[in-house]
Structure formats: structure tokens, C-alpha cells
Amino acid sequence: MGMLVFIFVARVITTLLCFSSGAPGGIFAPMLALGTVLGTAFGMVAVELFPQYHLEAGTFAIAGMGALLAASIRAPLTGIILVLEMTDNYQLILPMIITGLGATLLAQFTGGKPLYSAILARTLAKQEAEQLARSKAASASENT
Numbered sequence: 001m002g003m004l005v006f007i008f009v010a011r012v013i014t015t016l017l018c019f020s021s022g023a024p025g026g027i028f029a030p031m032l033a034l035g036t037v038l039g040t041a042f043g044m045v046a047v048e049l050f051p052q053y054h055l056e057a058g059t060f061a062i063a064g065m066g067a068l069l070a071a072s073i074r075a076p077l078t079g080i081i082l083v084l085e086m087t088d089n090y091q092l093i094l095p096m097i098i099t100g101l102g103a104t105l106l107a108q109f110t111g112g113k114p115l116y117s118a119i120l121a122r123t124l125a126k127q128e129a130e131q132l133a134r135s136k137a138a139s140a141s142e143n144t
Helices: 002-021 028-049 057-073 076-087 090-110 115-143
Strands: none
Touching (some): 028 057, 057 090
């Protein structure tokens, strides 16, 4: 369990470092990995706390993957269907609906922007700043 927490924290830190560096690369796969690790850790705790229910940590891993994706992009249906298609395990549709909707509602109520909206806003602001700098440089060269 401690190792999963360490892996989760290490993945979060390295994902943030890579993403903030500006190097080209995706955030999609790291997001799925983080959801899987977090879901597995939660599942291991649930298995220990409720042995009479015969729970499987793998179910929580898949549900965590879908929940983090759905909450991050604020699209629960997309997160649910994407993970169900990736795993080809349609028996998990009910846990996926519960976790996907729950995580999305929690993310919506706590505020913040969806991940891809924030990325788009950052990209547009950067392009606008570059365009403004170019127009200032062009007007300065015309004046001389």
C-alpha cells in the first residue's frame, strides 16, 4: 500500500514537471495511470476494511481510471465509455457510472476549469502574447 502511494506521488510530481516544462507530449496517458494507481490504492483499503464483500482491487483500479479522466475533462460519458472500450469489460458499467458521475460532480462543485479548457486558454494566451510582441516589433521598425 505504501508503495502505491509512493508511485502515485512520484507520478504526480513527474507529470507536473514534464507538463510544465512545455515540452511536447500528452497528458492523457499519465492521467489514466494516475487514476489507476489511486483506484488500486483505494481498492486495497476497501478489500482490507470489508473482507466479507469479496471485493477486487482491480475493479477499483478501472473505476479510478475512468473517474479521474471523467473529472479532469468534465465529460463523464466520455470517460466511462472510453475506459469500458479500453478494458472490454462491460460488467463494470455500473461502478463506472457511479464513480464517473460522482467524480465529475465533485470536480464541478470544487471549481476550476476542465483540463483541456485550461490548456487551450494557456495556449491562446501564449499565442496572443507572441502576436502582440511581433506587432510591437514591427511598429517599432517602421518608426525608425
